[in-house]
Amino acid sequence: MTDDNVSDAEFWDARYSQSDQVWSGNPNTVLVREITGLEPGRALDLGCGEGADAIWLAQRGWRVTATDISQVALDRAARHAAEAGVSDRVDWQRHDLGASFPDGVFDLVSAQFLHSLGDMPREKILRTAASAVAPGGVLLIVGHSGHPSWEHDHHPDVVLPTPQEVLEALELAEEQWEVLISEEHERIQIGPDGQPGTRTDNTLKVRRLGG
Structure with a gap:
């Protein structure tokens, strides 16, 4: 937790309550590229926030279960x-994913x-997410590989693994999965001072064999 007296749910509810819109409202670029x-x-x-990815998927015919820890975000x-x-x-389902997880396969x-x-x-x-992938289905994980160029006081509790580290942590049975993408990519992002900086993200896309 960010504070001994504040739960993760309370932290994220407060974060979303600070403004009418926290994120851009657009689906994540890698999701669009890899799922189209x-x-x-x-x-x-997982971690749907204000719902842009889930809505984009639904508009393209998917039936979506979308979950977040923040009820403010889900509403x-x-x-x-x-x-x-x-x-x-x-x-829309509220879950603290470390304690509960949506039912079903996807x-x-x-x-x-x-x-x-x-x-x-x-x-x-x-790892629980991987177990929820149906035969023939895809697990797509996108995350930060490193801290942004303008951030020098890194929070010690935030771990930003490489795509290979993400893959190894999944503990997938090699004969049951195919790695489609495992890569890092750098992008330009505007920092808090309004100036452009760089950020490195990673993408891991794996497919469960069968189906």
Whole structure:
């Protein structure tokens, strides 16, 4: 947790309550690139935030289970889904993923920037995510590989693994999975001072064999 007296849920509820919009409202670029062209099925969006990815998937025919620790974020996401006309295609569920996880198996499990300043057991959550992928389905994990160029006082509790470290932590049985993408990429991001900086992200895309 970020504070001994504040739970992760309280922290994120407070973060989302500070403004009417925290994120851009656009789906994550890597999700769009890697999922476009896949046959729609059942999708699980972990850490859905304000719902942009889930809504984008629903608009393309996916049936989405979207989960976040923040009820404030989920309520906002549900409003956005209603405005987009896809409420019937998204099931919004509140989960502290270290303690509970959505039921079912999915053709796509997406974890986009599933990071927290708290004690979230990210590796355990991602292993559970892998177990929820249906035969023939895809697990797509996108995260930060390093701190932004303008940040020099790094939070000691934030671990930013390489894609290979993410893959190893999943403990996948090699004969049951195919690695489609394991890469890092650098992008330009505007820092808090309004000036452009750089940030390195990573993408891991694996497919469960069969199906």
